[in-house]
Amino acid sequence: MPQDPQVKRSLGLAHFVSSIADNSGLSILDLGEISQPNVTFITTLGHRLYSEDLLRTLDSHMLDGDLAGGPAQPDRIEGFLHECLGFPASSLDGALVWDTLQYVSRPLLLAIVERLHEVLKPGACLLTLFHASERPQELPLFSYRIASPETLHLVSRGTRQSIQFFNNRGIEKLFERFSSVKFFLTRDNIREVIVSR
Amino acid sequence: MSTIPTRISEPGGGAAAVGKSVIVKGQIFSREDLYVDGEVEGSIEVQEHRLTVGPNGKVHANVIAREIIVQGTVHGNMEAGDKIEIRKEAKLVGDIITSRIVIEDGAYFKGSIDIARQETPKPAPAPRPAMTPPPPRPEPARTSVAGVEHKP
Numbered sequence A: 001m002p003q004d005p006q007v008k009r010s011l012g013l014a015h016f017v018s019s020i021a022d023n024s025g026l027s028i029l030d031l032g033e034i035s036q037p038n039v040t041f042i043t044t045l046g047h048r049l050y051s052e053d054l055l056r057t058l059d060s061h062m063l064d065g066d067l068a069g070g071p072a073q074p075d076r077i078e079g080f081l082h083e084c085l086g087f088p089a090s091s092l093d094g095a096l097v098w099d100t101l102q103y104v105s106r107p108l109l110l111a112i113v114e115r116l117h118e119v120l121k122p123g124a125c126l127l128t129l130f131h132a133s134e135r136p137q138e139l140p141l142f143s144y145r146i147a148s149p150e151t152l153h154l155v156s157r158g159t160r161q162s163i164q165f166f167n168n169r170g171i172e173k174l175f176e177r178f179s180s181v182k183f184f185l186t187r188d189n190i191r192e193v194i195v196s197r
Numbered sequence B: 001m002s003t004i005p006t007r008i009s010e011p012g013g014g015a016a017a018v019g020k021s022v023i024v025k026g027q028i029f030s031r032e033d034l035y036v037d038g039e040v041e042g043s044i045e046v047q048e049h050r051l052t053v054g055p056n057g058k059v060h061a062n063v064i065a066r067e068i069i070v071q072g073t074v075h076g077n078m079e080a081g082d083k084i085e086i087r088k089e090a091k092l093v094g095d096i097i098t099s100r101i102v103i104e105d106g107a108y109f110k111g112s113i114d115i116a117r118q119e120t121p122k123p124a125p126a127p128r129p130a131m132t133p134p135p136p137r138p139e140p141a142r143t144s145v146a147g148v149e150h151k152p
Helices: A012-021 A036-044 A054-063 A072-085 A106-119 A166-173
Strands: A005-011 A027-028 A048-051 A092-098 A122-132 A137-148 A149-162 A180-184 A190-196 B016-018 B022-030 B034-036 B039-053 B060-072 B073-075 B078-086 B091-093 B096-102 B107-116 B141-147 B146-148
Touching: A005 A180, A005 B034, A012 A122, A027 A054, A036 A048, A036 A122, A036 B096, A036 B107, A054 A072, A054 B146, A072 A137, A092 A106, A092 A137, A106 A122, A166 A180, A166 B096, B016 B078, B039 B096
Parallel strands: A027 A048, A027 A092, A092 A122, B016 B034, B022 B039, B034 B039, B039 B060, B060 B073, B060 B078, B073 B091, B078 B096, B091 B107, B096 B107
Antiparallel strands: A005 A149, A048 B107, A122 A190, A137 A149, A180 A190, B022 B141, B022 B146
């Protein structure tokens, strides 16, 4: 029997929504699992939603080797980026990255962040989340569903071994090419981060 | 061109059907509901009707229909005047334009979703007399396909 979702008040989401609410016809990328609430929320604002389940695509690329935790393989990383983030430069107005970045290897992580910088328009925001653990560990995996402009429902997808962990300085360094990084502290051990291109 | 005689009484509810042992390469035009549980490679147009891709269906085609229900696999762009339903076991890669969309948990979708807004209909202009009456259109087959082959 499915569990009731956790309800999370999210100032990061509120900030993200405010960045896309004034215009319609924007292109928004969601790197989480496709869900009806997110599709409804984004399209009701008049935007086009691009859906790409990054972790599912990652798992399909891992079938013939360990792309997540293994050694850097430039050809495979490029193939993954082409499949997952193959958008024209400066074509996206926002990205919902959720907590996906914790589950990829360092070389792939850096390549993904670089590609996000390339495909987002200047001034566009991305929302990303980081669990506040201080070492790689098995973490609860969620589907993040937008219930209102500042409320998320967290639906369990099981657990997953994190590969990265970050302190605030590490997050700032990860996004150093972007124009700003804003942290939202929460009481649930999940750091919310808004990054502006 | 050949017509598809098959009718099924189960999931398609009397719609024309591409059974699960059938492979179609080419274009499908249908003037009635269509149920695809086999393989289609090409294009599908079911303008005013419903297309259902059954659980065994594998479609590599762009699709235009009034309503589309996906239970199987679709690689291609889909345009629905009314509604698209992506069921939990479905895999869909392509871009969607529709008025409404229903996505069940567990479905896989990769692509873009555009919701076409219904515009308020403008009053129709007064009809102008035609200089000559248009020629009558030939009645096409209810469902036609360009090529059909059966799996061994």
